[in-house]
Amino acid sequence: MQTEKWLFIGDSITEAGRFEDVEGLGDNYVRMIRDQFAIRKTSPVPTFVNKGISGNRITDLANRWQEDVLDENPDLLSISIGVNDVWRQLDQPGMDQVTPLRFESIYRDLLNQTVASTNARIVLMEPTVIEEKRDSEGNIKLVDYVEIVQKLATEYDCQLVRTHRAFLTYLENKRSLPLTTDGVHMTSTGNALMANTWLDTVFD
Template identity: 60%
Template sequence: MTQQRLVFIGDSITEWGRFEDPLDLGDNYVRIIRDLLAIESPEMFPEIINKGIGGNRISDLAERWQEDVIALNPDWLSISIGINDVWRQLDNPDMEQIYPDQFERIYDQLLKEVKNQTDATIILMEPTIIEEEIHSRGNELLKAYLEATHRLAEKYACILVPTHKAFLDVLATGLDVPLTIDGVHMSSTGNQLMAKTWLETVTLFK
């Protein structure tokens, strides 16, 4: 059987460490997913490609979509985006911002291109969190981007990974183990939670 191809694309949460890694995977949730798939589903183990780049917003994905997604012709495509679209409003408010309507419009076009030009099964991951406080300003701003992600998942029949919900559920327990190192980038625990949520949702390899 021909080996299938799984492409992950996103921002620094997806990229984390991949440019220092000879395998170009990094030290992140993508690597954990790779490791667990190799152990649990060796007969269906896909080729895994990480195309995360730090700082990316949805507009940055659009600029490299043809090369980093369409040209790779993935069988499965997993997208994690939206954190920087909100975070830039907080840490760099003077730059040109991407608000929810523009976020959804660009995202819609990218998904349309995947549907029209490939046979990929699309997996949308909810944006995770901005600060480990359920009602932080970042998490409140993130709600509109989550809603857009949900609408697009329904419109294009994508698999939706409830990453944001998983993080809020853990935060609600009061667990005294950090999920991030700075409110956004994952600790080892956060990466484990992302991978666990992804694997529980995406059953294609089981």
């Protein structure tokens, strides 16, 4: 029996060492999800495909969607994007920016293409955080993008992984271990929180 193909696409949070990894997964939440599937389920482990690329915004996903998603024809597609769409507004304000309106328009087009061309089960992950402070400038700007992902998940009947909420809850409870190395990129704890939130959503 042919195993399913589960494809994860996003930015550096998803990439996280996949190009240096002989399995092409990286040391990240994608690997943790794969390993937990093997532990929790008796069914064959899907083929996991990591298509994360560092620095990507929604515009970059659009440029490679045909090759990296549609041509792959996955059974499950998990999308994690939005952090760089905001972060670039903070660290490179002079570049062409992805406004919330533009973010929603492009994201919607990618979902339309996917629905029209594949039978993939689609999972949308909220953007995580920008700095480990709820009221950081990045997290305030990120709210609009999180809400867009929530809206699109409802409209397209996708499963919504509430990673942003999970991260804020962790921070509000003042847990001792950091989630990120630099406010964006994950520690092992951050990856575990992403993976657990995904698993609790998709497996339930």
